[in-house]
Amino acid sequence: MAFTLPDLPYDKTALKPFLSEEAFDYHHGKHHNAYVQKLNANAEGTDYESMALEDVVLKSYEEKRPAVFNNAAQHWNHSFFWNCMSPNGGGAPKGKLGEKIAESFESFEKFKETFATQAAGLFGSGWTWLSMHEDGKLEILPLPNAETPLVHDQKPILTIDVWEHAYYIDYRNARPKFVEGFWDVVDWDFAEKQIG
């Protein structure tokens, strides 16, 4: 079964003014779609073809198959990223996630500050993650290119894409402004579900 591009979980105009419709046309319709197509092309006729996406990510990383890994991980990362945002997002995390964030980073404000600094400062292309170790400890993890916490035995909780293509249409070189706007759309309910 070939891998397929998931629909956005909201209308592509739903996150205005944080992200424009045009930004989604490219980011979802072109970039994410290209990762899916290239993953299918590279997985065709191999064991990867019939595996679950997460297993493809893990196995291709272990086997050092960048043409498969980069596209599989980017497919996974983007699918996850769309769900980290919502037109009803923003505010602060509640419940167990809110408590864990306060525990791990002193306060939600401190967490935001550190996460934003890491996201703005990640050099080159990549993603900044909030992830959870097996023992439940939270960590802010800036990772290059397609790399994901999955390959570091950590569970992704929240992520922001800081490849230039993620913000260049709406923000040009001003990555810190893009990161600042992200807080208005974060879907904390989705993030909360990830900690299990």
Added chain:
Amino acid sequence: MGKFQLPDLPYAYDALEPNIDAQTMEIHHTKHHQGYVNKLNKAVEDSGADGSLEELLRNASKHSTGVRNNGGGHYNHSLFWKVMGPGGGGAPQGELADAINAKFGSFDKFKEEFSNAAASRFGSGWAWLVVNDDGLAVGSTPNQDSPIMDLADFKGEPVLGLDVWEHAYYLKYQNKRPDYIANWWNVVNWDAVHENFKKVK
């Protein structure tokens, strides 16, 4: 005023139209390149790293990440502006043309190899034509690593460089990096590339 300075562009922002648009050139030069210069000045101030830009990069492994990333950004962009120009394009002449033909078979074969290196660099980085122990060689580096850095995984003396960070082409080409690369050949200043070659061959 910091130790390192943003060089002027050797032509107007719109001089490379339509292959590279004026808005991209202006943001690339006044925001991105300027940002590397500012952060490099801060990085050498903070770390006390001493020496010319070239010396810093050739010893990049001994310096901070800030010197590596921003020094590389300053060096690479300074080279990039000079290997392009209005009235560019065409093919190299003279001994550079001979060296390219001898090494790659033909100019078209060289272009193909260089274009592949540029298109297949995953994430941000640069494609290069360098002179190293193998003579002329084509390769790529990630982020702002430069082939002259002691820690680069592709080393040599740069003759020609192409920026394939998304900021170099996104406003005009968006996700179509191969189209950017194909059109970039129209603005390559082969006289400047030839001068680079003569210095390092």
